[in-house]
Amino acid sequence: MEYLGIKPNKPKVAVFDFSGCEGCELQLVNKEDTLIDFLSAIDLRGWREASSVINDDYDIALIEGSITRDDEIKRLEKIRSHAKVLVALGSCACFGGVNQMKNVFDLKKANQEVYGDKPKETAKVKAVKDVVKVDLEIPGCPISKAEVESIIRHLAWGMPFSYPVYPVCVECKQRFTTCMFEKGLMCLGPITMAGCNAPCPAGGLGCWGCRGPAKDPNYESFFAIARERGFSTAEVNERLNFFGGFQEVNAK
Amino acid sequence: MIFKTIVKEDLKKLFNVHLKDVECVGPKQVATSNDGKAVYQFLPFESFDEINLNHEKTEYSAKTYFLPFRETLSTFNFKNGDWDQEIKYRKQQRVLVGLHPCDINALVKLDKVFAKDLFPSPYYRSRRENTFVIGIDCDKPCTDGFCASVGADVVTHGFDLFLRDIGDKYFVKVGSDRGLNVLNKISPTDISPEERKSYRKKTKEFLAGFKNTIRVENLPNTLDIEFESPVWKKWGDKCLSCGSCAMVCPTCYCYGVSEQISMDFKKSEKVKQLYSCNLLDFAMVAGAHNFRPARETRLKYRYYHQHRGFVESFGEPKCVGCNRCGRACLANINPVDVISDLQMEL
Numbered sequence: 001m002e003y004l005g006i007k008p009n010k011p012k013v014a015v016f017d018f019s020g021c022e023g024c025e026l027q028l029v030n031k032e033d034t035l036i037d038f039l040s041a042i043d044l045r046g047w048r049e050a051s052s053v054i055n056d057d058y059d060i061a062l063i064e065g066s067i068t069r070d071d072e073i074k075r076l077e078k079i080r081s082h083a084k085v086l087v088a089l090g091s092c093a094c095f096g097g098v099n100q101m102k103n104v105f106d107l108k109k110a111n112q113e114v115y116g117d118k119p120k121e122t123a124k125v126k127a128v129k130d131v132v133k134v135d136l137e138i139p140g141c142p143i144s145k146a147e148v149e150s151i152i153r154h155l156a157w158g159m160p161f162s163y164p165v166y167p168v169c170v171e172c173k174q175r176f177t178t179c180m181f182e183k184g185l186m187c188l189g190p191i192t193m194a195g196c197n198a199p200c201p202a203g204g205l206g207c208w209g210c211r212g213p214a215k216d217p218n219y220e221s222f223f224a225i226a227r228e229r230g231f232s233t234a235e236v237n238e239r240l241n242f243f244g245g246f247q248e249v250n251a252k
Numbered sequence: 253m254i255f256k257t258i259v260k261e262d263l264k265k266l267f268n269v270h271l272k273d274v275e276c277v278g279p280k281q282v283a284t285s286n287d288g289k290a291v292y293q294f295l296p297f298e299s300f301d302e303i304n305l306n307h308e309k310t311e312y313s314a315k316t317y318f319l320p321f322r323e324t325l326s327t328f329n330f331k332n333g334d335w336d337q338e339i340k341y342r343k344q345q346r347v348l349v350g351l352h353p354c355d356i357n358a359l360v361k362l363d364k365v366f367a368k369d370l371f372p373s374p375y376y377r378s379r380r381e382n383t384f385v386i387g388i389d390c391d392k393p394c395t396d397g398f399c400a401s402v403g404a405d406v407v408t409h410g411f412d413l414f415l416r417d418i419g420d421k422y423f424v425k426v427g428s429d430r431g432l433n434v435l436n437k438i439s440p441t442d443i444s445p446e447e448r449k450s451y452r453k454k455t456k457e458f459l460a461g462f463k464n465t466i467r468v469e470n471l472p473n474t475l476d477i478e479f480e481s482p483v484w485k486k487w488g489d490k491c492l493s494c495g496s497c498a499m500v501c502p503t504c505y506c507y508g509v510s511e512q513i514s515m516d517f518k519k520s521e522k523v524k525q526l527y528s529c530n531l532l533d534f535a536m537v538a539g540a541h542n543f544r545p546a547r548e549t550r551l552k553y554r555y556y557h558q559h560r561g562f563v564e565s566f567g568e569p570k571c572v573g574c575n576r577c578g579r580a581c582l583a584n585i586n587p588v589d590v591i592s593d594l595q596m597e598l
Binding site: 004008034037038040041149152153156157159165166167169170173174176178179181182183184189190191214215216217218220221222224225 | 282283285286291293311312316321322333489490491492493494495496499500511513514515516517525526528531532533547580582583
């Protein structure tokens with residue numbers, strides 16, 4: 001397709017998985033109504049969940065998962081050297097995700113707890129940006145496919161792309177969800193970046209902050225509100241530490 | 253104005269029999285709050301029994317049926333190097349029942365902006381004209397409302413029918429021709445002298461029952477003088493900049509427009525999204541300059557629009573005193589406290 005004499009780019013995209021559940025990759029193939037259009041808009045160079053193509057010539061590398069072993073570091077560095085743009089896909093890649101909860105435990109004990117007497121090689125969990133330069137982060141557990149699509153449209157046609165700066169509350173309100181705090185539940189919505197369309201509160205579960213902080217969140221006020229409503233510092237911190245997106249802050 | 257009375261059972265009949273083929277929206281309970289109170293929202297219903305006209309106040313305003321949070325303004329289809337534009341206005345009939353004086357006065361204010369001002373919005377007008385509004389007076393003032401302070405406790409127009417519960421009957425104010433036509437389906441009776449008395453007595457009791465009052469006559473001047481007041485920082489420091497106040501507000505109408513292209517690149521939509529002046533990038537302009545980077549500034553300007561800017565344009569505050577913003581605010585920022593604070597700043 002050509003419009004006003006301008007031809008779209010067809011970005012060469014490859015998807016790579018590291019330590020994670022591969023749920024974000026699954027999200028990429030999940031939105032069936034636009035899947036064909038999505039795949040037509042890109043030049044797929046490698047994505048084991050969707051294609052048998054393997055090719056080292058790619059411009060955009062989508063990295064899923066956190067980094068937990070030395071061989072992963074080497075592999076990631078190699079991908080970085082090939083890619084023009086490296087994208088961290090999902091909360092694991094962006095912040096370490098659920099995996100990084102391991103970091104507060106003794107590594108040996110953690111290993112034993114999971115693998116018993118057959119220990120595996122494991123290191124402290126790192127986000128992708130702790131290992132190589134990241135050009136773009138798409139947070140979320142899982143990611144929102146709509147957001148990935150808008151990034152692909154940006155790459156193909158130069159359509160403007162931006163994340164919401166506001167917190168999840170806006171999206172809860174815009175889908176008429178009764179506030180979790182009103183129901184007596186803990187929720188990180190007021191400090192977490194929107195863009196997910198607030199599915200968790202709509203389903204009755206307070207926000208766990210998988211997308212990390214909104215821009216310029218008012219932590220002090222939020223902590224005061226949580227305290228007034230009877231939530232302990234430990235409870236708040238447990239939430240903040242769950243996906244690793246709030247490493248910049250902890251409730252006192 | 254024509255006044256009639258109807259027996260309560262007949263109102264049910266009106267919905268379940270005469271309006272059964274039209275989309276009807278009313279106050280439905282959606283949840284129970286932590287302190288045991290019923291939470292209501294204006295939602296579509298099939299049977300009259302699903303709604304409760306004795307609801308205190310809905311969590312969200314009825315604004316969404318006139319200014320939806322998201323609305324496609326136009327669709328562009330690209331083909332053969334050219335494009336065509338498609339615009340759709342919502343024309344389906346809808347009945348909205350259970351609106352309180354604050355809700356109806358909010359619509360009257362929105363009418364001034366979107367139907368009667370220099371540039372009427374066809375999107376708004378189409379929804380407004382195709383919505384049949386049945387309001388109902390509050391039995392007593394709600395615990396936190398201050399509608400009486402901003403002149404929104406009484407309705408005189410902006411509805412098709414307006415009810416007041418006078419015991420075994422509803423006293424009905426008829427606000428339009430179509431209102432009378434609909435009312436005639438359930439054989440209303442002319443009001444008796446006793447019913448008139450009973451209505452006026454109930455209204456008087458309601459108007460005398462307000463506990464939350466603020467004086468707003470001089471507020472535009474006070475706001476001007478107190479532009480640099482430390483009160484703004486005090487409340488601004490609490491503000492989460494989450495926009496919840498504007499989302500639940502029956503009159504907040506600020507919005508942003510974006511173009512969204514489909515994944516097959518064959519279609520584009522111009523989408524309007526209601527926004528809030530408390531959100532960080534509300535006053536962000538090209539080149540990423542932000543005119544209002546501080547929370548307190550954004551909060552202040554919300555109060556300025558409500559109680560100063562709107563007064564300048566329309567001779568009345570934009571606020572209808574429902575305090576939905578105060579209820580929705582986790583930080584407990586509410587107009588009565590903020591304005592009282594400002595007025596005491598001496």
